[in-house]
Amino acid sequence: MRAGQGKAGEKAALRYQEIEAWLREIIMAGRPGQALPSEVEIATNFEVSRMTARQAVLNLMREGLVDRRRGAGTFIADNPLHRREGVLLSFSEDMKRRGLTPSSTMISSKKEIATSEDRNALGLKDPSSVIVIKRIRIADGTPLALERVALLTQCAAVLNEDLENGSLHDGLRKIGFQPTVASGWLKARLATAQEARKLDLPSKSPLLVETRVIEDENGLAIEHTETAYAANRYVVDIKLNCAPAVMAPFKAAPMAPA
Amino acid sequence: MRAGQGKAGEKAALRYQEIEAWLREIIMAGRPGQALPSEVEIATNFEVSRMTARQAVLNLMREGLVDRRRGAGTFIADNPLHRREGVLLSFSEDMKRRGLTPSSTMISSKKEIATSEDRNALGLKDPSSVIVIKRIRIADGTPLALERVALLTQCAAVLNEDLENGSLHDGLRKIGFQPTVASGWLKARLATAQEARKLDLPSKSPLLVETRVIEDENGLAIEHTETAYAANRYVVDIKLNCAPAVMAPFKAAPMAPA
Numbered sequence: 281m282r283a284g285q286g287k288a289g290e291k292a293a294l295r296y297q298e299i300e301a302w303l304r305e306i307i308m309a310g311r312p313g314q315a316l317p318s319e320v321e322i323a324t325n326f327e328v329s330r331m332t333a334r335q336a337v338l339n340l341m342r343e344g345l346v347d348r349r350r351g352a353g354t355f356i357a358d359n360p361l362h363r364r365e366g367v368l369l370s371f372s373e374d375m376k377r378r379g380l381t382p383s384s385t386m387i388s389s390k391k392e393i394a395t396s397e398d399r400n401a402l403g404l405k406d407p408s409s410v411i412v413i414k415r416i417r418i419a420d421g422t423p424l425a426l427e428r429v430a431l432l433t434q435c436a437a438v439l440n441e442d443l444e445n446g447s448l449h450d451g452l453r454k455i456g457f458q459p460t461v462a463s464g465w466l467k468a469r470l471a472t473a474q475e476a477r478k479l480d481l482p483s484k485s486p487l488l489v490e491t492r493v494i495e496d497e498n499g500l501a502i503e504h505t506e507t508a509y510a511a512n513r514y515v516v517d518i519k520l521n522c523a524p525a526v527m528a529p530f531k532a533a534p535m536a537p538a
Numbered sequence: 539m540r541a542g543q544g545k546a547g548e549k550a551a552l553r554y555q556e557i558e559a560w561l562r563e564i565i566m567a568g569r570p571g572q573a574l575p576s577e578v579e580i581a582t583n584f585e586v587s588r589m590t591a592r593q594a595v596l597n598l599m600r601e602g603l604v605d606r607r608r609g610a611g612t613f614i615a616d617n618p619l620h621r622r623e624g625v626l627l628s629f630s631e632d633m634k635r636r637g638l639t640p641s642s643t644m645i646s647s648k649k650e651i652a653t654s655e656d657r658n659a660l661g662l663k664d665p666s667s668v669i670v671i672k673r674i675r676i677a678d679g680t681p682l683a684l685e686r687v688a689l690l691t692q693c694a695a696v697l698n699e700d701l702e703n704g705s706l707h708d709g710l711r712k713i714g715f716q717p718t719v720a721s722g723w724l725k726a727r728l729a730t731a732q733e734a735r736k737l738d739l740p741s742k743s744p745l746l747v748e749t750r751v752i753e754d755e756n757g758l759a760i761e762h763t764e765t766a767y768a769a770n771r772y773v774v775d776i777k778l779n780c781a782p783a784v785m786a787p788f789k790a791a792p793m794a795p796a
Contacts, residue, residue, distance in 0.1 A: 342728060342742075362723060368778035449780065459780040465620060466776060468726035468746040468769035470600060484600075486744045488726040494780065511726035516776075518724055520626035522707065522717040522752065 295328050299336035302326075307345050312358040316346060338482045344512030348480055349422065357512055361424070365517045368462045368494075371417050371425075372447035380419040384444050387414035387478075391433065398430040401493045401504035410504075411436050413443060416478055417507075423479045425509040432502050452503075457496050459503065464492030466516060471508070479510045486511040553586050557594035565603050570616040574604060596740045602770030606738055607680065615770055619682070623775040626720045626752075629675050629683075630705040638677040642702050645672035645736075649691065656688040659751045659762035668762075669694050671701060674736055675765075681737045683767045690760050710761075715754050717761065722750030724774060729766070737768045744769040 299322060306316060317325070322333035337354055340346040347357040361378065375382035392412040394404055402410065410430040417425040429448065431438065434457075441451035449459050467489050476483040487508040494503040557580060564574060575583070580591035595612055598604040605615040619636065633640035650670040652662055660668065668688040675683040687706065689696065699709030707717050725747050734741040745766040752761040 344727065360725065365721075366778060367781050369781045373781065462776075462778040462780060463623075464776055465773045466724055466746065467618065467773040468744040468767075469602065470744050484742065486726040486728050488724065488746075490776070492776070492778075509726075515723045515725040518720075518722055518748070518750070518774075518776075520624060520720040520750075522626045522720060 295326065295332055296336045296339065299326055299333065300339055303336065303340055307356050310356045312356050314356045316354045316356065318353055341482050342485055347512065360513050360515045363516045365519045370447040370449040375419045383418045385416040385418065386444055387416065389413045389439055389443065394430065398504050402432060402501045409433050411439065415443065422513065424513050425507050426475055426478055427505060427507045430504045435502060457502055459494045460497045462492045462494045464490060466490050475508060481510055488514060488516065553584065553590055554594045554597065557584055557591065558597055561594065561598055565614050568614045570614050572614045574612045574614065576611055599740050600743055605770065618771050618773045621774045623777045628705040628707040633677045641676045643674040643676065644702055645674065647671045647697055647701065652688065656762050660690060660759045667691050669697065673701065680771065682771050683765050684733055684736055685763060685765045688762045693760060715760055717752045718755045720750045720752045722748060724748050733766060739768055746772060746774065
């Protein structure tokens with residue numbers, strides 16, 4: 281507790297803890313997807329302000345134990361989706377195979393000045409343009425990820441495809457580009473206030489972020505993408521061979537971090 | 539800004555922003571590893587309290603732009619280490635190949651009751667015991683990760699090996715177990731206050747967390763590990779083949795999330 285927060289602050293902090301402990305018991309005993317008491321119900325039960333009730337719920341959301349669906353209340357968080365290792369399915373394809381309905385909210389799609397990361401990833405000169413597509417990726421109504429794709433301007437015709445209900449990679453194949461290999465890296469970072477709002481998360485929630493470059497069948501880098509997943513809703517499976525005690529010298533990673 | 543925080547609060551918030559903007563300029567113009575002004579210097583320059591100076595630095599640390607080395611001050615953050623894809627090197631081996639000196643601080647190593655996650659991962663009955671080894675993994679003096687390893691009790695003899703300076707996998711090989719394949723998943727979450735302290739991070743910093751099960755050459759699950767990396771210091775490289783439009787049905791992920 282911060283010094284100088286005073287007696288009232290201390291008392292409020294104790295109340296959060298009581299409410300959190302109570303909610304944790306409900307969560308432990310319950311099942312993913314089960315509705316939790318509303319902020320109004322919590323506030324009434326514990327005779328606290330709605331602000332105090334909300335704070336307790338937000339803490340559990342940041343831990344990933346609780347999820348919120350806009351307009352529908354709070355729920356025990358579903359187990360996160362696992363992306364299987366080795367194969368990159370398009371988001372649409374991946375969700376369909378799980379029996380979920382994929383959709384996207386288009387934030388923007390237009391020609392823009394390439395960032396220095398885009399130029400590095402796609403081997404472009406300074407200055408260059410790229411086609412930038414920003415979407416919220418949604419499964420059964422729950423926002424899973426924010427995605428920013430930068431494509432070579434040769435791929436501009438893909439903007440005529442339906443990128444809200446359809447797959448970008450299907451669109452690229454239609455116009456003659458064959459996405460073949462993806463390489464990149466995974467990191468964790470905190471959501472900005474804007475990102476959190478779009479993903480229906482409390483601010484400063486953790487994100488699992490994948491940066492990747494996709495090559496076509498000729499080894500041409502055509503796509504540079506950052507996908508920022510809500511950490512409580514998506515995890516990435518991995519499979520590794522354990523190195524024997526003696527092996528070939530370490531090769532540097534293929535790309536510098538953003 | 540929270541309502542009721544008052545004029546003084548607002549003024550302090552504006553000061554953070556000024557200090558942050560100033561530090562961002564230094565960071566943009568500087569190089570990884572370069573020392574940044576101390577909290578005392580910042581406080582003097584901007585005529586603010588040391589608390590206010592610290593808050594600005596903490597914000598930039600949470601973003602991963604600044605790193606702290608205990609006793610040595612704050613620095614422009616190094617680019618994070620990339621783990622190459624496909625092959626699991628032991629931490630010690632991986633660091634040596636990069637020219638860094640690996641070490642570990644042992645937190646505890648003893649027989650414990652297996653958690654339900656341990657039992658699931660290692661195929662154990664309830665109740666069972668496991669050998670639990672908790673270490674802080676360090677590279678050139680910087681803490682990179684917290685690791686909790688649970689081993690079958692058959693591996694207990696590995697506790698006689700030097701696990702502070704040596705490799706656990708080398709130790710397992712010495713006593714007749716051959717770590718062969720690792721499978722698991724990567725997720726992001728926030729550090730607890732205790733984890734943050736051990737990793738020399740501000741509380742609620744993001745962590746990149748890998749959970750994995752390691753099998754020996756006979757397919758026996760011998761090790762269940764959670765490694766929580768400081769997100770600003772470590773990222774994981776991936777390589778994926780893009781799936782063609784039509785492919786085999788989706789196979790469920792091998793394991794349920796923790």
